[in-house]
Amino acid sequence: xxxxTYRDAVVRGIAxxxxxxxxxxxxxxxxxxxxGVFKATVGLYEQFGPLRVRDTPISEQAILGAAMGAAxxxxxxIAEIMFSDFFAVCFDYIANEFSKSRYMSNGQVKxxxxxxxxxxxxxxxxxxxxQSVENWCMxxxxxxxxxxxxPRDVVGLLAAAVRDPxxxxxxxxxxxxxxxxxxxxxxILDKLGTAAIVRPGKDATIVALAMMVPRAxxxxxxxxxEHGIDCEVIxxxxxxxxxxxxxxxxxxxxxxxxxxxxxxxxxxxxxxxVSIVADEAFYDLDxxxxxxxxxxxxxxxxxxxxxxxxxxxxRIADRVRRSLGS
Amino acid sequence: MAKIEDRELAPxxxxxxxxxxxxxxxxxxxxxxxxxxxQRAFDLFLQNLVKGTSHLSLGQEAVxxxxxxxxxxGDLSFCTYRGHAHTLARGVPIEQVLGELMQRDIxxxxxxxxxxxxxxxxxxxxGSYAIIGAHLPIACGAAWRAQYKGQKDxxxxxFGDGTTNIGAxxxxxxxxxxxxxxxxxxxxxxxxxxYTPIGDVTAVQHPAADRAASYGLPRIIVDxxxxxxxxxxxxxxxxxxxxxxxxxxxxxMTYRYSGxxxxxxxxxxxxxxxxxxxxxxxxxxxRERLKQFGIADSVxxxxxxxxxxxxxxxTEKCKAAPPPSLDLLTxxxxxxxxxxxxx
Numbered sequence: 001x002x003x004x005t006y007r008d009a010v011v012r013g014i015a016x017x018x019x020x021x022x023x024x025x026x027x028x029x030x031x032x033x034x035x036g037v038f039k040a041t042v043g044l045y046e047q048f049g050p051l052r053v054r055d056t057p058i059s060e061q062a063i064l065g066a067a068m069g070a071a072x073x074x075x076x077x078i079a080e081i082m083f084s085d086f087f088a089v090c091f092d093y094i095a096n097e098f099s100k101s102r103y104m105s106n107g108q109v110k111x112x113x114x115x116x117x118x119x120x121x122x123x124x125x126x127x128x129x130x131q132s133v134e135n136w137c138m139x140x141x142x143x144x145x146x147x148x149x150x151p152r153d154v155v156g157l158l159a160a161a162v163r164d165p166x167x168x169x170x171x172x173x174x175x176x177x178x179x180x181x182x183x184x185x186x187x188i189l190d191k192l193g194t195a196a197i198v199r200p201g202k203d204a205t206i207v208a209l210a211m212m213v214p215r216a217x218x219x220x221x222x223x224x225x226e227h228g229i230d231c232e233v234i235x236x237x238x239x240x241x242x243x244x245x246x247x248x249x250x251x252x253x254x255x256x257x258x259x260x261x262x263x264x265x266x267x268x269x270x271x272x273x274v275s276i277v278a279d280e281a282f283y284d285l286d287x288x289x290x291x292x293x294x295x296x297x298x299x300x301x302x303x304x305x306x307x308x309x310x311x312x313x314x315r316i317a318d319r320v321r322r323s324l325g326s
Numbered sequence: 327m328a329k330i331e332d333r334e335l336a337p338x339x340x341x342x343x344x345x346x347x348x349x350x351x352x353x354x355x356x357x358x359x360x361x362x363x364x365q366r367a368f369d370l371f372l373q374n375l376v377k378g379t380s381h382l383s384l385g386q387e388a389v390x391x392x393x394x395x396x397x398x399x400g401d402l403s404f405c406t407y408r409g410h411a412h413t414l415a416r417g418v419p420i421e422q423v424l425g426e427l428m429q430r431d432i433x434x435x436x437x438x439x440x441x442x443x444x445x446x447x448x449x450x451x452x453g454s455y456a457i458i459g460a461h462l463p464i465a466c467g468a469a470w471r472a473q474y475k476g477q478k479d480x481x482x483x484x485f486g487d488g489t490t491n492i493g494a495x496x497x498x499x500x501x502x503x504x505x506x507x508x509x510x511x512x513x514x515x516x517x518x519x520x521y522t523p524i525g526d527v528t529a530v531q532h533p534a535a536d537r538a539a540s541y542g543l544p545r546i547i548v549d550x551x552x553x554x555x556x557x558x559x560x561x562x563x564x565x566x567x568x569x570x571x572x573x574x575x576x577x578x579m580t581y582r583y584s585g586x587x588x589x590x591x592x593x594x595x596x597x598x599x600x601x602x603x604x605x606x607x608x609x610x611x612x613r614e615r616l617k618q619f620g621i622a623d624s625v626x627x628x629x630x631x632x633x634x635x636x637x638x639x640x641t642e643k644c645k646a647a648p649p650p651s652l653d654l655l656t657x658x659x660x661x662x663x664x665x666x667x668x669x
Contacts (some may be wrong), residue, residue, distance in 0.1 A: 025470075040575075056501070061463055063463075067467060068463075069470070073402070074471055092457050097455070101445075104435060106436050144660075209606075242669075
């Protein structure tokens with residue numbers, strides 16, 4: 001067991017899979033000699049060489065297109081798009097190409113690839129380098145969408161993503177890169193489509209993703225110590241496939257549902273979860289489900305503005321407390 | 327415009343030259359098959375038996391025939407929505423192509439893809455792509471795999487003149503050149519983007535070839551209505567790619583007899599332009615070529631008769647075939663065969 005940062009866990013996860021399978025290759029901007037702009041790929045170029053860790057031009061369409069062509073002919077590429085906001089310049093591949101080719105070809109074309117990207121806010125980068133774009137991907141049939149919140153999950157879910165036969169969007173949270181956590185020694189392989197109860201509780205269920213997970217846990221601790229409210233926190237981990245059973249089971253015990261989403265409000269993933277719970281567990285609920293989200297705004301750059309835009313520990317705790325009437 | 331003129335054979339020309347009789351007869355057969363199948367697709371459309379849209383390659387047959395004949399088994403084709411010709415040229419059965427256009431269960435993708443997405447991995451047809459430019463980077467990726475694994479196949483990517491003005495074209499050309507990938511980009515310049523003449527919206531005269539220098543590649547323009555010229559040029563490019571010497575960009579000058587798609591009567595073309603190009607019809611040119619080489623009329627007619635019979639048979643087979651089974655609606659969204667996104 002070692003304590004690793006989230007960014008070092010990315011390196012470890014990629015290295016684990018590249019060591020295991022020579023068909024795993026890695027491409028992206030500044031990922032090789034430079035070690036990545038977030039220093040999340042340091043040492044891979046030296047370890048695996050220029051044929052497997054390839055620096056590309058600033059050509060996001062070429063990066064994702066090449067990953068797809070390599071995947072459909074036998075490799076298992078990992079492609080990096082530096083900031084998830086840049087999905088917008090290569091969205092054709094995400095929305096039209098590798099997500100649909102298996103279906104359109106009646107199963108002939110297979111695209112086992114991973115797109116890693118730096119997602120999310122908190123770094124004061126402004127509206128075009130801070131977005132949480134998981135909803136952009138979640139709504140597209142054919143994709144799997146994963147977003148780890150801890151170093152251990154980074155390694156295990158990345159391994160699962162690389163070994164998955166479908167295209168996987170792997171959203172790393174930029175503001176989590178410096179955070180630390182215990183990571184077991186040896187190979188780690190997790191399972192996509194499994195949510196995790198990261199804090200058990202009996203009074204309310206808080207469902208969160210990525211950076212919202214540590215915030216939800218901190219809010220739960222605050223609610224417990226200050227108000228005696230005992231919240232269960234679920235880390236969704238994987239939006240597609242979505243582990244609805246863990247969420248429904250939790251709501252069945254706590255009878256209250258809160259989602260904490262970093263994305264702007266409209267069509268956020270929490271809406272889908274609220275819809276499922278309303279549809280399938282309505283009579284388990286003792287009160288209306290509540291979505292805690294970023295408002296329907298582009299993210300501002302200034303710290304005092306960004307801090308009130310994203311769901312904070314205090315905002316989560318306050319919203320839960322008010323709903324529970326304490 | 328490229329200089330297009332009928333080529334006279336040298337007095338001592340021999341059928342057993344660099345191309346040879348077998349390949350020539352094959353290229354003739356491919357061209358006739360494309361012509362007959364595309365014409366049939368058009369007729370079936372008028373009968374409402376081909377639905378949706380279709381983009382025909384009538385008049386452009388020599389590009390598909392020359393490029394395919396120069397390929398080896400295992401080489402990969404990446405096509406556009408105007409991809410029937412390139413699919414047929416790789417040997418995909420006619421009834422599978424017409425069946426897909428007619429939305430029948432015997433179609434290549436059993437009706438799930440349609441005219442614009444013909445794919446037959448077993449034949450090396452790695453897909454037909456309906457978003458302009460998308461498949462150029464994808465072909466780069468397939469070529470990267472060959473380079474990485476030390477395999478000798480080449481990836482051949484077909485696209486129209488209109489594609490040269492989209493970003494993915496330029497990203498792919500640079501990417502392929504920098505990585506020296508075994509990929510060949512074949513621009514079929516049929517003079518029209520969709521409805522607009524390509525020259526009206528492009529800064530250079532030759533939309534592909536005049537951009538080649540930007541990526542350190544030679545400027546290659548070929549008579550796209552002469553299958554022999556296409557074949558020789560393609561073969562040289564494939565050889566270069568297999569030798570690890572990187573990509574090529576080839577601009578084939580040709581002409582589309584029909585409109586952009588089924589919805590387009592092509593009224594924007596100047597009077598007489600179509601007729602002028604039809605004088606240089608690729609099949610007419612090639613029939614004369616074969617005759618010049620001394621191929622008997624009966625052999626040529628035999629190919630034509632055989633192809634027509636096979637297109638007729640394929641048509642009847644498709645008409646009699648059932649539509650796709652309804653359970654296909656939700657198959658193959660994910661690798662587990664289904665569409666489940668939750669537990």
